Structures are given as structure tokens and as C-alpha cells.
Amino acid sequence: MTPATHQPSAGGQVHARVEIDLGERSYPILIGSSLLDDPATWSGLPKAATALIVTNETVGPLYAERLQQALSHHYPQVHVLALPDGEAYKTWDSLNLIFDALLSRGCDRKTVLFALGGGVVGDMTGFAAACYMRGVPFVQVPTTLLAQVDSSVGGKTAINHPLGKNMIGAFYQPERVVCDLDTLQTLPERELSAGLAEVIKYGPIHDLAFLDWIEANLPALRARDPKALAHAVQRSCEIKAEVVGQDEREAGLRAILNFGHTFGHAIEAGLGYGEWLHGEGVGCGMVMAARLSQRLGLLAEDKVERLVRLVEAAGLPVRGPQLKAGHGEGFEDLSNAQRYLQLMRVDKKAEAGEIKFVLVEDAGRAVVRGAPDALVAEVIDGCCA
Numbered sequence: 001m002t003p004a005t006h007q008p009s010a011g012g013q014v015h016a017r018v019e020i021d022l023g024e025r026s027y028p029i030l031i032g033s034s035l036l037d038d039p040a041t042w043s044g045l046p047k048a049a050t051a052l053i054v055t056n057e058t059v060g061p062l063y064a065e066r067l068q069q070a071l072s073h074h075y076p077q078v079h080v081l082a083l084p085d086g087e088a089y090k091t092w093d094s095l096n097l098i099f100d101a102l103l104s105r106g107c108d109r110k111t112v113l114f115a116l117g118g119g120v121v122g123d124m125t126g127f128a129a130a131c132y133m134r135g136v137p138f139v140q141v142p143t144t145l146l147a148q149v150d151s152s153v154g155g156k157t158a159i160n161h162p163l164g165k166n167m168i169g170a171f172y173q174p175e176r177v178v179c180d181l182d183t184l185q186t187l188p189e190r191e192l193s194a195g196l197a198e199v200i201k202y203g204p205i206h207d208l209a210f211l212d213w214i215e216a217n218l219p220a221l222r223a224r225d226p227k228a229l230a231h232a233v234q235r236s237c238e239i240k241a242e243v244v245g246q247d248e249r250e251a252g253l254r255a256i257l258n259f260g261h262t263f264g265h266a267i268e269a270g271l272g273y274g275e276w277l278h279g280e281g282v283g284c285g286m287v288m289a290a291r292l293s294q295r296l297g298l299l300a301e302d303k304v305e306r307l308v309r310l311v312e313a314a315g316l317p318v319r320g321p322q323l324k325a326g327h328g329e330g331f332e333d334l335s336n337a338q339r340y341l342q343l344m345r346v347d348k349k350a351e352a353g354e355i356k357f358v359l360v361e362d363a364g365r366a367v368v369r370g371a372p373d374a375l376v377a378e379v380i381d382g383c384c385a
Helices: 060-071 092-104 119-134 145-151 181-186 189-206 208-222 226-246 253-258 261-271 278-295 301-313 336-344 373-384
Strands: 013-020 027-033 050-056 077-083 112-117 138-142 156-161 164-171 177-180 357-361 365-369
Touching (some): 013 226, 027 181, 027 226, 050 060, 050 092, 060 181, 077 092, 092 119, 092 156, 119 138, 119 145, 119 156, 145 226, 164 261, 189 208, 189 226, 189 253, 189 278, 189 301, 189 357, 189 365, 208 301, 253 365, 261 278, 261 336, 261 357, 278 373, 336 373
Parallel strands (some): 027 177, 050 112
Antiparallel strands (some): 013 027, 357 365
């Protein structure tokens, strides 16, 4: 992983280039401004007769035509597919819309897919690329803060199942990730806060100096200051690149990147996908995980309260919701804490029915371990009171 400056073309300006070191599957993350419209951004990608931009109905009208024009310098045919917008549409039906578009246009195994949008678009496009003709190239073009600092990097692709988030998918690396920071200026406030959850998580699990920086610069981040956003995206990508480079398929170390996600995914599934944004679930989930860390003697109370203040200051929820009925027979008869526990047992880190949590130690280190159900239930009750 080597962050470095990059000579800009006459159009776009690259602030930083972060390398994901995965041998023959290595690729760069380009972070900068005016990258979307610059044909030079897209040079050196796999050659093909056709490219397909997969976007959604919100992002498409803002950026699809501009990307299509830039890509037309490299690909004879550039098509656009706009999917319905939202986590609720991260499904088989939406995935099939991508396959329909590819097959109806006679796209071959050299066709390149471009994921233009947030985490939902990126995850589904990557999964479609992994499956279509047993694998075609794709490029991540994230337009949300959450996608730029997390979901577009590292090759996780998936769709949701009603009983669990991201349970059906594949590890499949992109050819390149292009983070045009200008797209963050059109991001709704709620989406910006959701992205800040994934920025914040890197501090407690890996880099306390970055946590200090986030605290000092949170007002600038919420005000969309370009320099602050550039540093937040760059440092987040550097940390993720370092972790993914050591553990691509989450056999061990990479699991620490799921800090807050075990609780957060239960919130998303238990409310119905789209009720809370992913980053909102992660923000609240980090609070729950920190309080569980404290109850297990890993994290001092003042460190927990520091994180709670930061999550709240980012505009994120710090109190958990009451989960709804409808997730399996007998779900409605369970207590709220039992509903959380039932959903967390289908988390990807669970082993033989035992829930594994990403917990934080005082020195800015994360550990993955289990905890007694009764203690977890007490934490949930306390956080949802």
C-alpha cells in the first residue's frame, strides 16, 4: 500500500493514489477532483467493445451522462442502466436487471462494468461482474462518502437476504476505484453522516491519531471542506488497503473492519432494509460494541463516552431501535434483545451459532471474540432504553 501524489492531466486532479497490494489482482484507488469527466482517468483499463454503466435513479441524472462521455473515448459503445435507488432494492430482482441489460445487448466476457453510485450499486455491480460469464472486469466509481471510504474498496460484493445483510455474494476485486471528491458536494446531509460512521470506525480499531484528527476536523467534514474530505478518504483507504492486503478474504485480520457491523446489520434487517441507512446502523452499532467492550473489561468508560460523543456529533443515532416482527416464525414473540440475538446469529462472523463481535481494546486495537448472550442482551437493553 503506497499513497503517493500523482501528476494530474489537463482535466482531473489526483490528490492521492493508494495501491491495494494483492499480487496480480492489485489495483489503484484514485482520489481527487474532476476525475469523472477526464478521459485520462479511464485510460489503461481492459479493452472492450462495450462498457455498461450501472447506476441508480438518483445518481444517474447527476453523473451518468458525464461518465458516459468520458468513457466514449475508450469504448465504442457505452450503455447506461439505472436501477431503483435504496437498500430495499439490493435483491435478486435488481441483480437480474443487470444481467438482462448485458444479455439483451449481446455483451461478451470482455465487457467492462462501471459501478456509479453508492454502496448498493457498487455491491450489486461487483456481484454481477463476478457472475456474468463467470467473471468480467468492473470498475468502482463511488459517489457517496461511505462507498469511497469503505464499500468500494476490497472486493466484497453481495446482495441482501431478508434474514441477513450481504449474505449472498462473492469476493471479486475491481480493476480500479475512482473517488471523485466533487460528487460528495451533492450528497444529502443524512448520507454524509452515514459515511462518517465508516470514517470514524478506523480510529478505534487501528489509528488513534486518526481518531484525534476526526474529532478536531468533524465540523469541517460536515461542512464538506474539500481538504478535510480528501484527507478522510485517503487515510480511510490507506488503512483499509493495509488490512485487505494482509487478509483479502476475511480469514482473520480483515474482520476488524466490521466494528459496529454485527449490531448494525441486525438493526437494518430487523427494521426492514432502507429504514435506517447502513452508516446509521454502523454508528449505533459501534456504540453498542463499545459498551460491550467496556462490560468485558476491554475498554475504559471514558473511551466509550468519547466515541459516543463523536458518533452523536457526526449526526448519527446512538440509541438502538426496537426491532419489528416478521423475520421468521415466532419472531414477534421474542423480546427486543432476543430479536437482535437471533438476527446476529446469521452474521457472517458467527461460528456454529456463536456470535462473534468486533470489540475494542484501550490501545486502539480490535479483537474478534464471543460474549455471553445474557451480557449482550443487557447491553442491547441498555442501548435501546
